[in-house]
Amino acid sequence: MKRSIPFRGTVALMALAFVSVAAPLPLAQPVAAADECLCAGGEYHPLTPVRIYDSRPPGINDVAPLGAKPMGPADPTFDIQLLGLGGVPSSATDVLAVAVSITIDGPASAGWLAAYPAGSSGTSSLLNFSARQTVPNLAIVRGGAGGKLTIKINGAGNGTANVLVDVLGWFSSSTYNAGTTDNPSDERGARMVVVNPGRILDTRVGTPTPLGPGAQRTVQFRGANVAGVNVPNDSSVVGALINVTAVAPTAGTFVSVVPNMPVGAPSTSNLNVAAGRIQANLVLVPVGADGAIHLYNSAGNTNVLVDVLAYLQTGAPESTRAGRVVPLTAPYRALDTRLASFGGVPLGPGQAEDWSFAAFAGSVNIGGQAVGNQSALLGNLTNASLSRQYPTVSVEPGYLSVYPADSATVPGISNLNNYESGPVPNMALVKYGANQTVRVFNARGYAHYILDVSAVVLAD
Structure with missing residues (x-):
């Protein structure tokens, strides 16, 4: 049965924004770029x-x-x-x-x-x-x-x-010099293949299997075919872009995501979570030689969720643009629902609203020339505030999900978990729906949110 989502009365449209790209990348539209070397630009x-x-x-x-x-x-x-x-x-x-x-x-x-x-x-x-x-x-x-x-x-x-x-x-960059000291192996990079978001791990499902103190968990990434996510089982898949959420650890802890099974605690961390809290973080991690990624939990017992947003794959034809990532010269504030220009009204519990990024996508340019088609954006999503539905009843922790606006249902994933206690940020990969529209869903309370775009993902 389809879930019915209450929408706001109108679909808000973004104002035209002339946004410059920092990349040394050929300037022409894709159809005019056949004779130009894209090389490793944006890989x-x-x-x-x-x-x-x-x-x-x-x-x-x-x-x-x-x-x-x-x-x-x-x-x-x-x-x-x-x-x-x-x-x-x-x-x-x-x-x-x-x-x-x-x-x-x-x-x-x-x-x-x-x-x-x-x-x-x-x-x-x-x-x-x-x-x-x-x-x-x-x-x-x-x-x-x-x-x-x-x-x-x-x-x-x-x-x-x-x-x-x-x-x-x-x-x-497209001027990355093959065969130099920095690039002796003449290797190009990987392209970002954006997928419909899907959850490949939820340790709460069935018999809960939380990660204990010092525990590790292997998550097969190559060949993953769960919840609509279909990752090729091929060595060309060299990286994963995933949203990792720690759920209510019994002690303050950190969670690390690494390409190889760690011996002891890794020297880097991806999540730092207080006891009882729910927190997410977007993670870019290489895929190990075993085709998997590996999780490590430092202290206490915690459930972990892993949502796949994209995979990184080598071997794309040099003449194509799909999957190249180009950063903006500076983060661009695309949304801020606290402002009158974006409605000034928080998104209510169980509500969703659509935003058109068509004008934004069309205005991203290098030296005044449009970069062309885009499939997604990378930006910092911030839940600026979460207020109560009823004045005397506190809001339980909720979540925001951002996904293509033409999706038939709310995907079973979240981008961040929000609280009454203050702002919560998390970087997000936002896949466009038809006509560059995206949908934002809020689970509980009344949420104001902000989106600062830092990069775009090109399409052919």
Whole structure:
């Protein structure tokens, strides 16, 4: 039986936005680009996750002032090296963008964190956090002056916070030079194949099998054919883009997703979750030689959900554009339902609404020329607030789902889990439906949400 979803009265349309792409990629429309070399432009090179920055003693590539970094209403900033570390090439002409996981740890007060190329400015938040909370998020970032990344930490009050940065992989430019020191094997990267979202692991189903302290779980990725997800069982599938959710751990813990079965605790993490809380994070991870990805839970018992959004596959014809990822010059705020221009009304419990991204997709350009067809966007989705349906009854934790607007039903996945207690961010891959429309569904309470777009996925 189809689920009936109450919709708002009107379909909101995005205003036209002229958004520039940072990539050195051929400018012409796909039909006019046959004679131009797309080469490895916008292709992804997965890396075994590695921590390239940690302000906690003894520190990893820390910068002055050593240790926890200042935060406060004045938005203090600091720069860290991005290019040339963790397997990322050092040449800015080779690297289009870098996929990283950025974590804030133990902030003195509530606030937000932004990350942007050194030498530029940035106002879109990547992380929102409460005092003493540990929050990670995936980001697609570009190196700025000197191959560096600027990190800004806003706080309600003055204090300090620790910051961790893990490198997951990088996207190459069309000028990526094969046969150089940085690319001795003359390898091109992988394309992002966007799928209809589907859940391939839910440890709550049937007899619950939560991960215990120090426990590991193997999840077969190549050949996965569950919940409408069909991943080729082929060695050309080299990476996974998944949304991983930890559900109500019995103790504060971290969850790591790695390509190979870890021996002991991994040196990187993807989720940091307080006891009893539900938290999701988007994860880009290489697929191991066994065709699987591997989960590790640090402490307590926790259920884990894994939702597949895309896979990374090598071997696409050089002349095609499908699956190439190109970042915007700066995050673009595409949605903010708190503003009158987007309706100014929160999305109610069990409600969904559609947004058209046709004008946005048509305006993404390089040097004034449109990049052409697109299948999806990558952006930071933030639940800005969650208010009660009844004043005297608290809202149970809910969730937001974003998916193609022409889907017949709400998919059995979530992008983030929201709370009354404050904003919740999570990077999202948003697949377009017909005419570049997407649907947002809210499970409980009245939710305001924000979407800051950082990259687009091309289509042929």
